[in-house]
Amino acid sequence: MPGSKSSWAVKIVAVLVKDLRAEYRTRYAVNAIFLFALTTLAAVSFSLGAGGIPGHYLAVLFWIILFFSALSGLAQSFVKEAETGTAVSLKLNAADDAVFFGKWLFNLILLLGLECFLVPLFLVLLNADVARWPLFLGVVLLGSLGMVSATTLIAAVIATAGVRGALFSVLALPILLPLLVPLVRVTEYCFLADSVAGSDELTVLAAYAVVATVVGWLLFPFVWRD
Amino acid sequence: MWWKYLIGLLMTGMIIAVFTLPPPQTVIGDASRIFFFHVPAALLGFLSFAAAAIFGVIYLKNRQPSADRRAAVAAEIGLTATVIATISGAIFAKVTWGAYWNWDPRQTTILGVLLIYAAYFALRQAVADRQARARLSAVYILVGGAIAPFLFFVLPRLYSSLHPKDSLVSGQGQFVLTLPVALTFAASLIAFTLLGLWLFQLADRAERIKEELEIKGDYTRLPRTIPYWP
Numbered sequence: 001m002p003g004s005k006s007s008w009a010v011k012i013v014a015v016l017v018k019d020l021r022a023e024y025r026t027r028y029a030v031n032a033i034f035l036f037a038l039t040t041l042a043a044v045s046f047s048l049g050a051g052g053i054p055g056h057y058l059a060v061l062f063w064i065i066l067f068f069s070a071l072s073g074l075a076q077s078f079v080k081e082a083e084t085g086t087a088v089s090l091k092l093n094a095a096d097d098a099v100f101f102g103k104w105l106f107n108l109i110l111l112l113g114l115e116c117f118l119v120p121l122f123l124v125l126l127n128a129d130v131a132r133w134p135l136f137l138g139v140v141l142l143g144s145l146g147m148v149s150a151t152t153l154i155a156a157v158i159a160t161a162g163v164r165g166a167l168f169s170v171l172a173l174p175i176l177l178p179l180l181v182p183l184v185r186v187t188e189y190c191f192l193a194d195s196v197a198g199s200d201e202l203t204v205l206a207a208y209a210v211v212a213t214v215v216g217w218l219l220f221p222f223v224w225r226d
Numbered sequence: 227m228w229w230k231y232l233i234g235l236l237m238t239g240m241i242i243a244v245f246t247l248p249p250p251q252t253v254i255g256d257a258s259r260i261f262f263f264h265v266p267a268a269l270l271g272f273l274s275f276a277a278a279a280i281f282g283v284i285y286l287k288n289r290q291p292s293a294d295r296r297a298a299v300a301a302e303i304g305l306t307a308t309v310i311a312t313i314s315g316a317i318f319a320k321v322t323w324g325a326y327w328n329w330d331p332r333q334t335t336i337l338g339v340l341l342i343y344a345a346y347f348a349l350r351q352a353v354a355d356r357q358a359r360a361r362l363s364a365v366y367i368l369v370g371g372a373i374a375p376f377l378f379f380v381l382p383r384l385y386s387s388l389h390p391k392d393s394l395v396s397g398q399g400q401f402v403l404t405l406p407v408a409l410t411f412a413a414s415l416i417a418f419t420l421l422g423l424w425l426f427q428l429a430d431r432a433e434r435i436k437e438e439l440e441i442k443g444d445y446t447r448l449p450r451t452i453p454y455w456p
Contacts, residue, residue, distance in 0.1 A: 153369060157362050163352045170348050174341035175369060178376035181334065182384065200384055208376060215372040219365045222286050226361075 008097070015094055015102025019077060020109070028080055029110055033073025037118050040065050045125040055191035058128050059184045063143070066118065067176065068169075070111055074151045075168045077103050077110075078159035087159070091224065100152065100220040104213070107148045107155075115140055131193035139186040142205040146179045149212035156223045179208055230424055236417035243410040257321040260314055262411060266418035268311035272378065274304030274422060275343070279371035282364035294360035295437065297367055298350065299429045303422055305343045312336050323388055332389040335377040342370040342377075 023029055044061055053061075081087040090099060119140065123130065130136045154172045161167070182201035189198065244262045251258035281297035284290075315333070316326040327333060349366055353359035382389065403411060 150369075150373070153365070157349070157365060160358065161349070161353045161362055162358075167348065167352050171345050171366065174338060174345050175373050177338040177341065178335075178373060178381060181331075181381060204376070204380055204384060207380075208373075211372055211376075212369075215369055219368055222361060222365050226357075 011095060011098035012101045012105065015098050016105045019102065019106040029073050029076035032076060033069055033110060033114055034117065036072040037065065037069035037114055040068060041118065041122060041125065048126070053126065056188050058126060058191050059187035061126070062122060062187060063180060063183050065122070066115070066143070067147070067180070069114060069118070070147050070151065071169045071172055073110060073114070074107050074148070075155040075158050077106055078155040082159040082162070096221045096224055097217065099224065100217055104148060104152045107152055108144065111144045111148055115144065128191060130190055132190045135186065136190040138202065139183060139190065139205070142202060142209065143179060143183045145209040146205055146212060147176060149209050149216060150175045153216035153220060153223065156220060160223055179205065229420060233417055233420045233424060236413050236420070240410060240413045240417055244414070247410055248407045254322050257318060260318045262414045264311055264314040264318065266414045267307050267314060269415060270418045270422045271304050271308035271311055273419065274300045274307060275371065275374065278304060278367050282367040282371070285360060285364040291356070291360065291437070294364065295433050296430055297364060299426055299433060301343055301346055301367060302429065303425050305340065307422065308336065308340055308343070312340065330388050331382045331385040335381050338377045339374055342374060346370060
């Protein structure tokens with residue numbers, strides 16, 4: 001039933017489940033994103049060697065690794081549809097809103113899954129101590145929401161454009177830049193026990209996620225339909 | 227046509243007024259005069275980006291190639307004006323803070339704005355199909371337009387910046403310019419905006435002629451119709 005709320009949720013979940021099942025069978029995005037994150041983290045900790053680094057640099061490295069890992073994997077969901085030729089049947093069988101939010105949720109799950117693996121490894125390899133766990137988890141979650149909101153639409157643009165690879169980072173990174181400074185600041189507070197936490201930053205991060213999601217949702221049909 | 231002569235008059239009068247009317251500022255001296263070029267350039271950059279976003283909306287509504295062309299031309303002028311604002315700001319920063327670039331929040335965020343619009347042109351170059359390029363770049367300029375306010379307004383206020391805020395209105399909410407200086411400033415705002423409009427008109431016409439020649443397949447004749455120098 002188009003229009004009623006329950007069927008909306010059902011359609012979104014249907015797209016999500018389809019993507020998760022396809023991902024389970026091919027492990028296309030998971031391989032790309034996890035291996036990229038692992039190699040980047042290894043390269044960073046190799047180059048730094050032993051010895052602690054100050055909280056500010058720790059926060060910078062943390063988000064740079066996460067940003068570029070996300071950029072390596074989050075485009076896959078749409079690019080795969082274009083490459084395997086399944087985009088047409090998806091257009092026929094699912095509403096635009098369901099596709100957008102299904103992919104949005106898929107990307108969020110992918111990114112949160114990556115973080116479950118990357119965050120402990122980062123903390124262990126770089127000898128980082130988190131002084132404020134609730135704030136840290138909150139800022140990681142808000143950062144992920146912001147990244148996913150902005151990149152889902154850009155991924156659709158890339159897949160439609162028929163150009164892959166570097167262009168995704170070129171298009172997505174400037175859009176993600178407003179996230180980077182507040183994220184690094186708050187994460188820095190989490191590593192250093194003595195500084196004050198910024199609730200202003202958290203508001204900005206939440207506002208960014210809302211704005212990017214709404215804009216993505218409104219503009220998605222123009223990308224998806226010719 | 228008449229307003230193009232007005233630009234010439236306004237610009238000339240404004241430049242003379244900028245160097246004669248306001249007294250040198252007490253702390254930084256004559257460097258304060260950069261204000262009359264920096265702020266209008268920044269305003270022109272902002273207005274052009276807004277115009278580009280509006281043409282993006284128009285394109286998505288009516289799918290006319292003219293709207294796509296105008297969005298691109300507006301973004302081009304906006305990028306140029308923002309580069310001018312960034313460079314004049316950097317010169318001012320060298321005089322007042324001692325370094326051209328010191329990652330002040332204003333400088334960081336203006337770099338972000340420049341990157342968004344550079345990415346817009348990267349996207350335009352990467353897509354060969356005319357209609358897909360128009361559609362996707364309209365979407366991207368709107369995403370950029372929705373995110374740019376975070377860079378223009380939110381982040382610079384979140385972190386303490388050295389960027390002057392009280393050049394026009396003092397901390398007490400009082401207008402600080404004397405009437406002749408305020409008129410000079412208004413003239414420079416109007417002159418820059420009109421110059422932007424004229425540039426827009428010219429660039430739009432040049433792009434339209436190029437498109438028409440491309441469609442006619444007469445593109446090879448283009449070099450012969452433009453007089454070579456000398």
